[in-house]
Amino acid sequence: MNIFKKNAVLTAVSLLCFLSCSNNASIEDQMMAPPTDGDNPPVEEDTLSYGEKAKATYDMIQKLYKSGDLYKENFPQQTGDNEYSYLWPYVGMLTAGNILYELGYDKAIFEKEFSGLNAYYDNRNTLPTYQAYPTTGGSTDHYYDDASIVVMELLKAYSLTKEAFYLERAKTVTDFIMSGEDSRMGGGLYWFEGQSKNCTEGTHCIKAANTSAYAAYITTELYKLTKETRYLTFAESVYQWVYNTLRDPSDNLYWNDINIGTEEINTTKWTYNAGLMIMSGINLYEITGEQMYLDHSINTARGAYSKFTKVIDGQFFYQTNDPWFNVELLSAFIQLAPYDSKTEVYIDVFIQNMDYAWEHARNDDGQFYEDWSGNRKGRYYWLLHQAALIEAYGNIALYKNEMKEEK
Template sequence: MKNKLKSIRTNIPAWALFVLLLTANAAAAQQTGYAQEYRLLKEQIKKNYYQPGANYYMEQAPARPGDRKASYLWPLCALFEAYQVGAVLEKNTRDFEHTFEIIRKYYDKRAPAAGYASYPPELGGGDRFYDDNQWIGITVMHQYELTKAPHWLKAGQEIYRFMMTGSDTASGGGLYWQEGHQNTKNTCSNGPGIVLALELYKATGDSAYLRTAAGVYQWVNRWLRTPEGLYYDNLNVKSHRIDKRVYSYNTGTMLEANVLFYEITRDSAYLAAAQAMAAAADNYFLRNQKLNDNFWFNAVLLRGFVHLWRVDGDRRYLEAFRGAIDHAIAHKTTQGLIGKEETSLNLVPQGGMLELLAQMALLQKQGVIR
């Protein structure tokens, strides 16, 4: 057999062997591409943003004169979900656990319910935003679904209690965006509120969570749904003026909410709504195979697309995302980060891209995308 193989090998022209080698190398690179990109970006985020002495992340890289000693909470929300997906990819929860350790430094026990402040209390504290807390709540529920560890469920339930302090009957229901500022009710504080409530219902079977989700869902669709099936930014509850800016993460949470409702109720109307929303989002946010929004906003949209794919098996939107992400990662800065070369880059979109790469790596590993 050895001699036979040698004979076959020596009968292949040198140029053909070279082509075969290039093809094999390209195929191997394609198989490991997104996982490698995830690791590279993770290293650059730690190098450029993390301050080991203080055990905080910075908001900008490079830091600018007058920057605070730590980032706001929002960038950590982006990193937290990225590392949760990355933990599944790498079968190692170290980065995920460490990020939650830092997030706990933002924990604020003030009345009417404990929650997470926008800035660490030990460094002066800050306002509390319902959406920041909901993003953390969704991530801990993802971890609970994987591990069934009670402390993750407890963390999700505590955030739900804080979230519900932002609910009232003004404009017929819905959730405010910022504690103590009863001006606007935003899709970004209602869409993730629905997702969190549905995840808690799945985990506990408590119908109170399902009633909350259904009520908020009806409110969002009454006030903030666009004619195309996407979502406006917010409603001013006093003037009833609608801020008609449209962001991908708002559509992403409502897309995922519809898929969750379908899984729970088996009502095909929710699945049809999710599929129509996915088509509209693809057309609006992924034009020309580019990520036409903040990377993190797109990461939330991709969560919705992935969840929909798990239900209906349609990969077209995942492939559209793949092309857009490939375009983005072809443009790295001198810092090894992803995006336009600017004086200073914010951590939020870098955390979003980290999640996008982790999601793509998992899908590639499963053979769902190339």
């Protein structure tokens, strides 16, 4: 993931966060209450299902962003853009392929997106993996977090098709990801391979919550499939490192990273770091039966709903930047819902945000604003911000059991 995206400014602490820190029961009830329309005009009922909205968003991307078999990074083009997108936004389209296929759309969409992924595969002699930009552009960095989100989609593809290639490729790339962990700072994973085990200083010489939480999640998923103990041992160790090193005990959310040279913690908190620790905790609970993991996940979900929502024009909205990060949190809430009834409220707020965005936060080309409240366009031109809506609408369609047709 490039440095510009990693340095995005986090939304300020909201009024809702302030309220939810109180021990007053009536204020907690206010926090849990679903959003109201307030002074906003009512949203007109839409005839499209959530699955159809996911497909319509996919079609919009095909029209605006397609570049050969791959995609442009932005539409309209931005200064410094390359011919094709980086791997990170491309994985958003892998997710789209998986979700649309699961909903009953033509498998050709799924096959198209996974075929395009091959352009990023660096089949090197040692620890082959996906690189940040298509290999036709030369050698580029190999990121542990990017590789992890690819593995998540490979494993989903395997669950949908039972084709051995997807599982075997996931295992190969996971070997690369697991190589990003060592004993410095007590454990955890570096951010990317190019500046990792030998680094001693600099802003990129870090152990990070995202890489470590992703690694914990995918190795629990692989343990469920393979029962190989090395995956579970690794997952438990890395999960515990994030929990012990980067958790803020005041709200059970996670700081972004710790610097190797200075040992300073970057206290920025992101929705997706919370989401991946929730999902990793649920998996560890399901595998081991240890209640503490589920308790961790529930406590982090509570903190995330409080921290990352605020009142805008009389309605609750999740943070108004980085929607792909937010959608990772939505996925975590959906996974947690069977274990925690309060999570249904958190999901309902997401759905109402998505409904509002469909009506009030799109431009004439159908692109969604980065800010789903519609107050700012933000980086609406970035492919990943558009792909996030396919995942969001698709996940809600699955959550509500909306299926296009039987495959």
